[in-house]
Amino acid sequence: MIKGRVWKYGDHINTDLIISGRYLDEYDMKSLSAHIFEDLDPIFAIGVKPGDIIVAGRNFGCGSSREQAPAVLKEKRIGAIIAASFARIFFRNAINIGLPVIVCPDAFCLLEKGNIITLDIRGGFILRESDGLRIGFNPLPEFLIDILERGGLVPYMKAKLGRCDA
Amino acid sequence: MTFAQKILSRACGRPVDPGDIVNARVNLAMSHENTALVIKAFREMGAAKVWDPEKIVILFDHRVPANTLKTAESHKIVREFVRKEGIRHFYDVKEGICHQVLPEKGHVLPGMLIVGTDSHTTTYGAFGAFATGIGATEMAAVWATGELWFRVPETLRIRITGQMPDRVSAKDVILNIIGTLGAEGANYMAVEFVGDCVDRMSIASRMVLSNMSMEMGAKIGVVFPDKNTEEWLIGRSHQSFEIVRSDDSADVQAEEFDVSDLPPQIAKPHSVDNVVPVEEIAGTPIDQALLGSCTNGRLEDLIAAAKILNGRKVSESVRFIVVPASREVYLSAVKKGVLTSLVESGAIVLNPGCGPCLGAHQGVLAAGERCISTTNRNFRGRMGSPDAEIYLASPETVAASALKGEITDPRTV
Ligand code: SF4
Numbered sequence: 001m002i003k004g005r006v007w008k009y010g011d012h013i014n015t016d017l018i019i020s021g022r023y024l025d026e027y028d029m030k031s032l033s034a035h036i037f038e039d040l041d042p043i044f045a046i047g048v049k050p051g052d053i054i055v056a057g058r059n060f061g062c063g064s065s066r067e068q069a070p071a072v073l074k075e076k077r078i079g080a081i082i083a084a085s086f087a088r089i090f091f092r093n094a095i096n097i098g099l100p101v102i103v104c105p106d107a108f109c110l111l112e113k114g115n116i117i118t119l120d121i122r123g124g125f126i127l128r129e130s131d132g133l134r135i136g137f138n139p140l141p142e143f144l145i146d147i148l149e150r151g152g153l154v155p156y157m158k159a160k161l162g163r164c165d166a
Numbered sequence: 167m168t169f170a171q172k173i174l175s176r177a178c179g180r181p182v183d184p185g186d187i188v189n190a191r192v193n194l195a196m197s198h199e200n201t202a203l204v205i206k207a208f209r210e211m212g213a214a215k216v217w218d219p220e221k222i223v224i225l226f227d228h229r230v231p232a233n234t235l236k237t238a239e240s241h242k243i244v245r246e247f248v249r250k251e252g253i254r255h256f257y258d259v260k261e262g263i264c265h266q267v268l269p270e271k272g273h274v275l276p277g278m279l280i281v282g283t284d285s286h287t288t289t290y291g292a293f294g295a296f297a298t299g300i301g302a303t304e305m306a307a308v309w310a311t312g313e314l315w316f317r318v319p320e321t322l323r324i325r326i327t328g329q330m331p332d333r334v335s336a337k338d339v340i341l342n343i344i345g346t347l348g349a350e351g352a353n354y355m356a357v358e359f360v361g362d363c364v365d366r367m368s369i370a371s372r373m374v375l376s377n378m379s380m381e382m383g384a385k386i387g388v389v390f391p392d393k394n395t396e397e398w399l400i401g402r403s404h405q406s407f408e409i410v411r412s413d414d415s416a417d418v419q420a421e422e423f424d425v426s427d428l429p430p431q432i433a434k435p436h437s438v439d440n441v442v443p444v445e446e447i448a449g450t451p452i453d454q455a456l457l458g459s460c461t462n463g464r465l466e467d468l469i470a471a472a473k474i475l476n477g478r479k480v481s482e483s484v485r486f487i488v489v490p491a492s493r494e495v496y497l498s499a500v501k502k503g504v505l506t507s508l509v510e511s512g513a514i515v516l517n518p519g520c521g522p523c524l525g526a527h528q529g530v531l532a533a534g535e536r537c538i539s540t541t542n543r544n545f546r547g548r549m550g551s552p553d554a555e556i557y558l559a560s561p562e563t564v565a566a567s568a569l570k571g572e573i574t575d576p577r578t579v
Pocket of ligand 1: 264461524
């Protein structure tokens with residue numbers, strides 16, 4: 001279960017908006033994450049708290065394959081991203097670094113900035129704390145939940161490669 | 167079966183259907199500057215060695231030669247890794263953009279399953295390969311095992327018919343398609359470009375379609391190989407290959423575009439699907455004109471621009487930047503006198519690479535400035551200031567606009 005405050009954004013939030021290409025020679029995630037959403041919502045980098053959840057419209061994360069985009073969000077300890085739809089590489093990258101991504105168009109219509117929500121990834125539902133509204137979604141395939149629960153592809157592979165060596 | 171089904175069935179060893187998630191063996195793995203991130207994840211996974219050094223290609227193109235101390239240091243880490251792992255297919259700062267260099271050096275062949283840590287890896291679809299972009303962490307898993315999970319995509323078959331009018335080129339065609347279908351019009355899908363117009367296109371023009379299919383969310387953008395493709399490949403690779411194509415009876419969604427009367431197209435800020443005919447916004451002043459990138463930095467693009475300029479000087483108010491996509495392109499353009507002609511017209515020629523396309527260095531835009539560019543993305547802040555504007559167009563339109571100092575329909579010069 002993930003519980004947090006909602007930050008809400010629109011459609012087509014691209015990877016340059018999440019983290020601009022001009023900063024990508026910086027490999028330290030902490031320094032890099034200071035520039036998160038800089039051209040979109042400069043308040044976010046200062047105001048975001050661990051566990052907060054991003055709710056967005058269609059095609060979240062479109063644009064480049066830069067893994068720094070989900071990585072800076074993870075660095076800020078975002079609990080999950082819930083969007084009406086995701087661009088495919090962003091979706092893969094997020095799962096691979098252990099950042100939950102949930103496809104749920106209804107959430108975009110029903111949730112507002114500042115709502116406190118609880119997210120059950122396995123159960124496939126979101127609960128709005130203020131009035132108990134329950135929003136359902138199709139859970140991720142088991143295989144992807146497995147990667148997420150292990151904390152991403154690195155620990156997942158580590159376990160797998162370890163097994164091969166044994 | 168579709169092309170995507172056939173390739174992924176072969177790569178995972180069983181027949182697959184759209185929607186299936188499969189573990190597939192890849193034939194080629196490409197990464198550029200972000201190899202530094204791949205190495206980090208690879209080490210964290212505890213992998214001993216790469217699965218097959220012959221199937222890995224690494225090169226530098228985004229920040230070349232190194233633009234900052236940080237880049238220089240990460241280049242150095244990668245050079246050391248490449249030496250240690252015995253990765254022979256490594257191209258240092260001088261060769262050019264990955265999506266141009268890999269085909270030129272014979273790494274890309276029809277029927278291959280290729281992954282690259284760059285979203286425009288779809289470009290290799292122009293050679294009939296299943297090629298798609300992935301992230302750095304999953305590339306580390308590919309290096310370790312040679313395998314990766316894929317969701318078998320549905321297919322969108324785009325038929326392009328008719329003869330492109332004079333001064334209209336592949337970029338106008340694909341901008342029109344993206345403008346019509348939208349920035350997520352093909353999200354997660356395998357796009358197939360077919361039709362008599364595609365059949366007549368050069369390989370360079372087909373690469374424009376495959377490259378930009380990514381901007382409508384496509385997982386791959388494929389053109390089935392023909393005699394042109396085979397001729398282009400002669401002398402580049404000694405490896406045998408197998409041409410794979412969709413069955414005519416395969417289950418696909420279909421779209422059709424007739425380009426016989428298509429006017430030159432332009433994507434306005436700040437999204438690639440914000441497309442209108444150039445004539446609609448003609449007269450908008452510009453500060454910079456950029457000819458280059460993995461979309462339109464090839465010889466035919468430089469020639470098209472030089473033809474429009476025809477020895478005339480570009481406007482004093484415009485910085486006209488030209489970046490050949492690769493050394494091979496650069497050299498041929500030098501030998502053919504195309505670069506001489508462009509420089510005489512006032513062009514600033516940069517070394518092959520991504521250059522200003524991603525705003526990392528070279529040709530960065532200040533607040534309030536406007537650039538017309540042959541690149542593939544016009545997102546806010548992409549080339550520098552978030553308050554700059556980027557317009558995407560064909561080489562012909564970019565050259566005509568550089569000439570006039572304002573957005574200009576190439577048919578009017
Ligand atoms: S030229 Fe631009 S779009 Fe192409 S690979 Fe380089 S940065 Fe990416």
